[in-house]
Amino acid sequence: MSTSTTLNDIIPGSPAIQESTKVDDVTAMLDSIEGTVGTTRVENPKMEMREVDVFYADKQAIYDVDLDVARNEVIAMIGPSGCGKSTFLRCLNRMNDTIPICRVTGSITLDGVDINTREQDPVLLRARVGMVFQKPNPFAKSIFDNVAYGPRIHGLAANRAELDEIVISSLKRAGLYDEVKSRLDAPGTSLSGGQQQRLCIARTIAVNPEVILMDEPCSALDPIATARIEELIDELRENYAIAIVTHSMQQAARVSQRTAYFHLGKLVEVGKTNDIFTNPQHDLTENYITGRFG
Amino acid sequence: MSLNTLFLIILLLSIASYVYARRRAFVNAFGQTDNKRRHSLPAHYGYLLAMWCALPALALLISWKLIEPGIISNMLSSSAPTEVKAAGETAVGLYNNEIFYLADADSISQDLPAHKTAAIQRLQSLRTASKILLTLILSGVIGLSLLLGLRHVNREPRARVIVESFIQVFLVVCASIAILTTIGIVLSVLFESLRFFQQVGFIDFITGTSWSPQTAIRSDQVGSSGSFGAIPLFTGTLLISAIALIVAVPLGLMSAIYLAEYASSRARSTIKPLLEILAGIPTVVYGFFAALTVAPAMRSFGQSIGLSVSSESALAAGVVMGIMIIPFVSSLSDDVITAVPQSMRDASFGLGATQSETIRKVVFPAALPGIVSSVLLAASRAIGETMIVVMAAGLAAKLTANPLEAVTTVTVQIVTLLTGDQEFDSAKTLAAFALGLMLFVTTLLLNVIALYTVRRYREQYE
Amino acid sequence: MSSTTEIVQASLARRYKAESRFRLYGIVAISISLSFLAFLLISITYKSIPAFYETQVQLTVNLDAEKLGVGASPDIKAIKTANYSGVIKGALREQFPDVKKRKAKKELYSLVSVGAQYQLRDFILEDPSVIGTEQTIWLIADDELNGLVTAVSDVTDIGDTPTRLSEQQRGWINTLQQQDQVKTGFNYTFFSAGDSREPELAGIKAALIGSAWVLLVTFLVSFPVAVAAAIYLEEFAPTNRWTDVIEVNINNLAAVPSIVFGLLGLAVFINFFALPRSAPLIGGIVLSLMTLPTIIISSRAALKAVPPSIREAAQGLGASKVQVVFHHVLPLAMPGILTGTIIGLAQALGETAPLLMIGMVAFIVDIPQSIVDPATALPVQVFLWSDSPERAFVAKTSAAIVVLLGFLVVMNAVAVFLRKRFERRW
Structure with missing residues (x-):
């Protein structure tokens, strides 16, 4: 079985392993994995994933992953490019539904209810499990309308005053209000990259979700903007369960309480962030954290 | 010698020059000492000499043929009978036309007045003289240019540079034909329009509400009766175009949205070309269909519900035109909708929007500039469309907004005024050019705005 | 929750x-x-x-020299001007001897096309020795008759099929049919004749040839010019104002109404240069100006698709820029350029309005022999026929449209085939 080539095919342009000499090595190590090192489960989880497999057409991208997301916690997902961490994240609010060839099996529950059944509605699910994307993607609308978009489509505000209230409080919680309060009518695209990303976070929390998924939210931002977002994530933890995918180990160490390490579609190791970074159990995790491949 | 023979001779001589110069280059005839270090290929010398041979001759031949008819016709006019001359320029033109026609006819069986027979003979002798003169001058030019060419080829070691720079000049000239065409359109339309506006005031033309060019001709009071008021034509054009857009915009836009957002790639690859067939069908076919099938159907339907529908109603022409321009709306809209970045859709889905909410509230506003320009292009197409309205709309200018009545359009009037044997200088034909000017300016404005908007839009997402 | x-x-x-x-x-x-x-x-x-069918009626004609109004051994000229219609009328009277009234006779005569006399003339011209004999020959029937027998199986019971034939006329047709004197076959006349006022004699050959001449001129003018323009803009043009102006111009020309090109042709070629009206030469030039933008735009796309590596490879071997383009880039881009050209020509084939402006709307019976003969084009023929009052012309118009669309389908199919067959992915 040559897992590495398979994955290379799935996500073109992002080599799973950058140093080819190690491929055989890594494959051997991966094949030796039976299940995940560390505790995948938590007490009273917000979301539970059991035996999740993901396929693009007939190529498998995620292999048999078990993982819980706890309440009021930030869980970071790290791993080399193309390891499937983003794909996995997108399972949690069924964003993969929008890709026709993508198929997800296994069980994923939110508050104990399976989200992949027919009765569960993706619209409702996505209102409860919000998502922030890698690149800031404000709509071609004003700042106000960007934030008001979610409440409007879901009918969350009974009148204009309530809507104003929601928009302003969301902008405040995203730490953006003071910077934009004088120009709420300006187009969202007129903001800087970091502001745009905070606008997207404000847009997400305006719907009042229970879980927020963040797919490398700082990868397109400069260090100062990144620091602002990281502070924000830490504040948001009080009210939300947060799952964040990041390619930066430092960021994972700074913002998360637990960390999950993915490699070639498998969940290699998961544990308290501190433990993972100071005392990784699995060789692959150790290799990654010590920077032998990235 | 006939034109074809002359062409053939020039062609053969050019080929011969090519072969000769190329062969001489092979045997190092042009001062080359070392065959391997020659600057240009033998073929380049061949091309150089062939160019010398052909270009001056062709230039002479073409300009001769362009100028000849005018000169002959002038010389013929000068010898026209005095009574014809006295009747004015128009009469002379008519007289000339008749002579030309008679000279081309096979048999001159009718008993013609002597002056006409004489004119025919004069025309024929003029033509023969022109032919002989052309052949002589052409032989001289070819001989001279071949001599010069040979000298040049013998002395020029860098034939390739010359041939290639000539090719580049040719390319630039070809590329500039687009500009020449535009200039040609502007000049021809503007020039005749200015002559028209000398007879009929511009303000009268653009604000007058009565259009009846026929009366002006009959009463011989060119332009003084104020019957060249173009407002009814403008409103008629607008009415039919508006109906067309009312049909085409919803249908085209919804088709584009469905194809871009919902349809599977297989359905898309079938339906899109099918829709584009609508734009590929010649407009004369739509015109026939509108006049023969749609208009009578609307008329009888109107009768059955107690409405009087004209058999040349604006509605029939407009609806059929609308169907024709569906692809103009749908294709460009499809492009701009597909160009909206997927990340925006993801953001909307991520917030829990349904697909139609995403389309209506995120994709559509983002694509709006592009969609607007597709509508503008479709509008320009509708305004300039000719055959459908010529065949299905009315001829009488009527100032009405009722789609069930017959109205006429700018293009219909242009066709009506210019088909048949009109004299070129009458206000009636010149009016067609004034209408053409209006049409050109309007569609140009629409196109420029649309192209500019869509360009800005593309830049935004690239 | x-x-x-x-x-x-x-x-x-x-x-x-x-x-x-x-x-x-x-x-x-x-x-x-x-x-x-x-x-x-x-x-x-x-x-x-109905237009694809032609109905003929079998008649026994008495080719008596006296009835024809010619001498015993007439020369060609006499044969050409003989009284054929009288002979045909006589044959019809003989067929239905009990028709006496003037009006009825007129109705009877109208069953056979006025073109039948030319048929008879050609028959005799082929072999003058038939003069003086009695011949049974098939003659072309009137368009109304053709329309009716192709529409219904029993002409005495036609339901509400529209026809101008009276009950009496239909009775005669029925009689002829029962004696097997009516036959319907493929309408070759439609493809071998020029225009005519009589629907049953009208054909599209003149218009087809006219269109062919126009397209030939269009191709000869627009193809080299468009390819040269595309090569210049894609390979040689510096990015400056002039290039910008050219590009904007080309895009705008693509959207100028076709009738405006007609005005250009009228004002410049016919009025200024005094070139002949109604000639395919002018039609072709005007249409090529109109199709230039289409061909230029698609040729540029084809040239752009040739990867730079090929240009670099050739230049690396010491080829000049012109050689690179003409030896390497152009041949590789040719399928794409041809596809665009065919699509442009298909557009030109369907275009009507500009041809109306330059006088190609004439009633053309003769087949045009060159690009300066007066001619009409297929879509213009459609336009002309669609105006004719005879019902049979509706069928003729539709048939001409079917032929026109057939050509367009073939041209587009060739374009699609070229694209599929030679499409190269680098």
Whole structure:
């Protein structure tokens, strides 16, 4: 079985392993994995994933992953490019539904209810499990309308005053209000990259979700903007369960309480962030954290 | 010698020059000492000499043929009978036309007045003289240019540079034909329009509400009766175009949205070309269909519900035109909708929007500039469309907004005024050019705005 | 559960209804457009059917020299001007001897086309020795007769089929049919004749040849010019104002109404240069100016698709820029350029309005022999016939449209084939 080539095919342009000499090595190590090192489960989880497999057409991208997301916690997902961490994240609010060839099996529950059944509605699910994307993607609308978009489509505000209230409080919680309060009518695209990303976070929390998924939210931002977002994530933890995918180990160490390490579609190791970074159990995790491949 | 023979001779001589110069280059005839270090290929010398041979001759031949008819016709006019001359320029033109026609006819069986027979003979002798003169001058030019060419080829070691720079000049000239065409359109339309506006005031033309060019001709009071008021034509054009857009915009836009957002790639690859067939069908076919099938159907339907529908109603022409321009709306809209970045859709889905909410509230506003320009292009197409309205709309200018009545359009009037044997200088034909000017300016404005908007839009997402 | 969940859940049914409604709009829009297309094509094809049939009537004609009004051994000129219509009328009277009244006779004569006399003339010209004999020959029938016998099987019981034939005339036709003196076959006249005022004698050959001449000129002018322009803009043009102006111009020209090109042709070529009216030469030049933008734009796309590596490779071997373009880039881009050219020519083939402006609307009986003979084109023929009052011309018009669309389909199919066959992916 040559897992590495398979994955290379799935996500073109992002080599799973950058140093080819190690491929055989890594494959051997991966094949030796039976299940995940560390505790995948938590007490009273917000979301539970059991035996999740993901396929693009007939190529498998995620292999048999078990993982819980706890309440009021930030869980970071790290791993080399193309390891499937983003794909996995997108399972949690069924964003993969929008890709026709993508198929997800296994069980994923939110508050104990399976989200992949027919009765569960993706619209409702996505209102409860919000998502922030890698690149800031404000709509071609004003700042106000960007934030008001979610409440409007879901009918969350009974009148204009309530809507104003929601928009302003969301902008405040995203730490953006003071910077934009004088120009709420300006187009969202007129903001800087970091502001745009905070606008997207404000847009997400305006719907009042229970879980927020963040797919490398700082990868397109400069260090100062990144620091602002990281502070924000830490504040948001009080009210939300947060799952964040990041390619930066430092960021994972700074913002998360637990960390999950993915490699070639498998969940290699998961544990308290501190433990993972100071005392990784699995060789692959150790290799990654010590920077032998990235 | 006939034109074809002359062409053939020039062609053969050019080929011969090519072969000769190329062969001489092979045997190092042009001062080359070392065959391997020659600057240009033998073929380049061949091309150089062939160019010398052909270009001056062709230039002479073409300009001769362009100028000849005018000169002959002038010389013929000068010898026209005095009574014809006295009747004015128009009469002379008519007289000339008749002579030309008679000279081309096979048999001159009718008993013609002597002056006409004489004119025919004069025309024929003029033509023969022109032919002989052309052949002589052409032989001289070819001989001279071949001599010069040979000298040049013998002395020029860098034939390739010359041939290639000539090719580049040719390319630039070809590329500039687009500009020449535009200039040609502007000049021809503007020039005749200015002559028209000398007879009929511009303000009268653009604000007058009565259009009846026929009366002006009959009463011989060119332009003084104020019957060249173009407002009814403008409103008629607008009415039919508006109906067309009312049909085409919803249908085209919804088709584009469905194809871009919902349809599977297989359905898309079938339906899109099918829709584009609508734009590929010649407009004369739509015109026939509108006049023969749609208009009578609307008329009888109107009768059955107690409405009087004209058999040349604006509605029939407009609806059929609308169907024709569906692809103009749908294709460009499809492009701009597909160009909206997927990340925006993801953001909307991520917030829990349904697909139609995403389309209506995120994709559509983002694509709006592009969609607007597709509508503008479709509008320009509708305004300039000719055959459908010529065949299905009315001829009488009527100032009405009722789609069930017959109205006429700018293009219909242009066709009506210019088909048949009109004299070129009458206000009636010149009016067609004034209408053409209006049409050109309007569609140009629409196109420029649309192209500019869509360009800005593309830049935004690239 | 939070309030968001409740509110969203409550709204779901409504929102999904809106979703399916919106989707339905899209499907309806596409269906309307496509069914209109289908309706148009089917209705025109259906209407064209009678035009592809030609009905002939068998008559026994007495080619008596006296009745023909010629001497015993007439020369060609006498044969050409003989009284054929009288002979045909006589044959019809003989066939139905009990027709006496003037009006009835007139009705009887109208069963046979006025073209029948030329048929008879050609028959005799082929072999003058038939003069003086009695011959049984097939003569072309009137268009109304053709329309009726191709529409119904029993001419005495026609239901509400529209026809101008009276009951008496239909009775005669029935008699002829029972004696096997009426036959219907493929209409070769339609493809071998020029225009005519009589529907049963009208054909599209003159228009087809006219269109062919026009397209030839269009191709000869637009192809080299467009390819040269595309090469210049893609390979040589510096990025400066002039290039910008050219590009904007080309894009604008693509959207200028076709009738404006007609005005250009009229003012410049006919009025200024005094070139002949109604000639395919002018038509072709005007149409090539019109199709230039189409061909230039697609040629540029084809040139752009040739990867720079090929240019670099050739230049690396010491080829000049011109050699690179003409030896390497152009041949590789040729399939794409040809595809664009064919599509442009297909556009030109269907164009009518500019040809009206330059006088190619004449009634053309003779087949044009060169690019300066007066000619008409297929779409213009459609336009001319569509104005004719005779019902049979509706079928002729439809048939001409079917032929026109047939050519367009073939041209586009060739273009698609070229694209599929030679499409190269680098």
